[in-house]
C-alpha cells in the first residue's frame with residue numbers, strides 16, 4: 001500500500017465529518033484519543049468540534065495535520081509538530097508524531113510503516129534530531145509497532161488515561177534520527 005497525503009482542511013465539512021466519524025468509533029478511539037475521565041471518554045465528537053479546532057491554530061503553529069490517502073481514499077490521519085509544549089524531551093529540534101489508520105482492514109499490511117517512514121523524512125526536513133511519541137500502555141500493537149521502528153521508552157506518565165474503568169499510564173518513546 002502506497003500512502004499519499006494532503007493537509008486536513010478544517011474548513012471542509014467532508015473532512016470534519018470524517019474525523020468526527022473516526023473519533024467516535026468505539027472500537028478504536030481509546031487507542032489514539034487521550035481521555036482523562038469517564039465523563040470525558042463519553043464525549044461525542046461533532047464536525048463542528050474539528051472546525052473550531054482548526055480555527056484555533058495560530059499562524060506560528062508548527063503542526064502539520066495530514067490526511068492519509070490510499071488509492072485517493074482517506075484511510076487515516078498523521079501529524080507532525082516541531083517542539084510542541086507537550087514534549088517531555090525538553091531539547092530543541094524534537095518532533096512529535098502521531099498516526100492513526102482508521103479502517104482496521106488497512107492495519108497490519110505495512111501501511112503504518114510507510115507512514116512513519118514518511119513522517120520521519122518530514123521530521124528530518126524540518127530539522128528534527130529526534131522524535132517523541134506517546135502511546136497508551138494498553139495499546140500493545142502500537143507499542144510493538146513503534147519499538148519495531150527503533151523507538152525506545154524513556155518515561156511513563158502515571159495514571160494519565162482513562163479507559164475501561166480505570167486510569168492507565170502513558171508511555172513516552174524516543175528515537176534519535
Ligand SMILES: CC(C)(COP(=O)(O)OP(=O)(O)OC[C@H]1O[C@@H](n2cnc3c(N)ncnc32)[C@H](O)[C@@H]1OP(=O)(O)O)[C@@H](O)C(=O)NCCC(=O)NCCS
Pocket residue numbers: 028031032098099100101102106107108109110111112113114134135139140141142144145146148
Ligand atoms: C499502530 C498502527 C499505526 C500500526 O500500523 P500498521 O499499518 O497496522 O502496522 P504495520 O503493518 O506497518 O506493522 C509493522 C510492524 O509493527 C508491529 N505491529 C503492527 N501491528 C501489530 C499488532 N496488531 N500486533 C503486534 N505487532 C504489531 C509488527 O512488528 C509489524 O510487523 P509485522 O507485520 O512484520 O509483524 C495502526 O495499527 C493503527 O493506526 N492503530 C490504531 C491507532 C493507533 O494505535 N495509533 C497509534 C497511537 S496514536
